[in-house]
Amino acid sequence: xxxxxxxxxxxxxxxxxxxxxxxxxxxxxxxxxxxxxxxxxxxxxxxxxxxxxxxxxxxxxxxxxxxxxxxxxxxxxxxxxxxxxxxxxxxxxxxxxxxxxxxxxxxxxxxxxxxxxxxxxx
Amino acid sequence: xxxxxxxxxxxxxxxxxxxxxxxxxxxxxxxxxxxxxxxxxxxxxxxxxxxxxxxxxxxxxxxxxxxxxxxxxxxxxxxxxxxxxxxxxxxxxxxxxxxxxxxxxxxxxxxxxxxxxxxxxxxxxxxxxxxxxxxxxxxxxxxxxxxxxxxxxxxxxxxxxxxxxxxxxxxxxxxxxxxxxxxxxxxxxxxxxxxxxxxxxxxxxxxxxxxxxxx
Numbered sequence: 001x002x003x004x005x006x007x008x009x010x011x012x013x014x015x016x017x018x019x020x021x022x023x024x025x026x027x028x029x030x031x032x033x034x035x036x037x038x039x040x041x042x043x044x045x046x047x048x049x050x051x052x053x054x055x056x057x058x059x060x061x062x063x064x065x066x067x068x069x070x071x072x073x074x075x076x077x078x079x080x081x082x083x084x085x086x087x088x089x090x091x092x093x094x095x096x097x098x099x100x101x102x103x104x105x106x107x108x109x110x111x112x113x114x115x116x117x118x119x120x121x122x
Numbered sequence: 123x124x125x126x127x128x129x130x131x132x133x134x135x136x137x138x139x140x141x142x143x144x145x146x147x148x149x150x151x152x153x154x155x156x157x158x159x160x161x162x163x164x165x166x167x168x169x170x171x172x173x174x175x176x177x178x179x180x181x182x183x184x185x186x187x188x189x190x191x192x193x194x195x196x197x198x199x200x201x202x203x204x205x206x207x208x209x210x211x212x213x214x215x216x217x218x219x220x221x222x223x224x225x226x227x228x229x230x231x232x233x234x235x236x237x238x239x240x241x242x243x244x245x246x247x248x249x250x251x252x253x254x255x256x257x258x259x260x261x262x263x264x265x266x267x268x269x270x271x272x273x274x275x276x277x278x279x280x281x282x283x284x285x286x287x288x289x290x291x292x293x294x295x296x297x298x299x300x301x302x303x304x305x306x307x308x309x310x311x312x313x314x315x316x317x318x319x320x321x322x323x324x325x326x327x328x329x330x331x332x333x334x335x336x337x
Contacts (some may be wrong), residue, residue, distance in 0.1 A: 001130075001155070001156075001166050002131070003127060003128070003161065003163070004128040004129055004130055004193065005127065006125075006127050006164045006165070006198075007125045007127065007129040007201070008126045008128045009125065009126040010124075010125055010126075011126060011197060013123065013124070014232060015124075016197060019169065019171065020168070020169060034157060036133040036154070036157040036158040036159070037153040037158070037169060038160055039157075040158035040167075040168055040169070040225055041157075043224045043225035044225045046224055046225075047223055047224035076204075076205070080205060080206055083123060083224060084208065087317075088311075090310060090311040093310075094206050094272075094274070094309065094311045094312065095206060097204070
């Protein structure tokens with residue numbers, strides 16, 4: 001076993017949730033269970049169920065990212081915003097490095113509005 | 123938090139599984155081999171994403187199994203350093219606060235990365251953030267097990283684990299976690315989620331939580 005590329009692509013929580021849930025249905029039907037896979041799938045789905053991704057959809061994430069294009073944010077920063085949509089200025093300061101220099105107060109408010117719009121808080 | 127890792131491996135399919143399709147056998151064998159395991163410098167493997175390449179299968183003298191080189195992509199838990207994650211407090215000890223994601227437990231927030239000033243409460247076995255109030259007094263914020271906590275990943279460590287000795291040998295079993303994450307909560311906005319909830323956002327439910335903390 002040999003890794004070729006340890007980080008070939010990022011996955012957001014929603015994507016992982018989708019894949020694991022399909023996997024769960026498939027393995028239950030076919031009755032071909034791999035124990036360690038069943039354990040880790042169960043635990044991961046259990047964790048993800050309590051996160052915002054259960055209310056997201058492929059469409060809402062796409063629209064969110066489209067709306068975020070006007071800000072110069074890195075891929076990792078946007079990924080974090082999809083996984084944990086920021087609701088307060090404080091959260092944006094944590095996610096975005098040197099946010100005070102890179103984002104104006106208006107930008108910060110816009111980002112909060114965008115995430116509340118596409119990922120309404122529950 | 124999750125990434126795709128590209129890997130390659132030679133898969134040995136034993137003859138009793140020849141009635142299955144090769145892809146099916148490969149999927150089962152890769153998941154059996156990797157799911158819920160840590161690969162050095164890759165991360166914690168969760169599940170097979172897809173198979174990108176299946177090479178020719180070979181049968182070697184003296185072994186009826188087929189050997190196939192495959193390239194595949196696997197879903198892996200490997201948070202970026204500096205990433206903000208939300209977990210749950212598993213326990214507190216003198217070393218710091220142990221955090222779990224549910225599927226991954228080896229996360230430690232060391233003492234020097236807690237909010238300042240913090241003290242360890244021996245009777246409750248919990249860390250307490252002594253939040254200074256305006257009037258010079260301090261407000262004790264307890265970090266109890268089971269609470270949700272937001273933290274920043276500060277570093278990661280991979281440890282190569284050695285194979286355990288033959289059964290019955292007296293060698294002590296080494297129990298080092300193969301993949302450990304160190305986190306920090308010494309920034310505004312980090313720590314228990316209830317610490318930073320604004321009153322207008324959370325309504326009544328959170329008020330109850332705040333009263334608990336006051337006790």
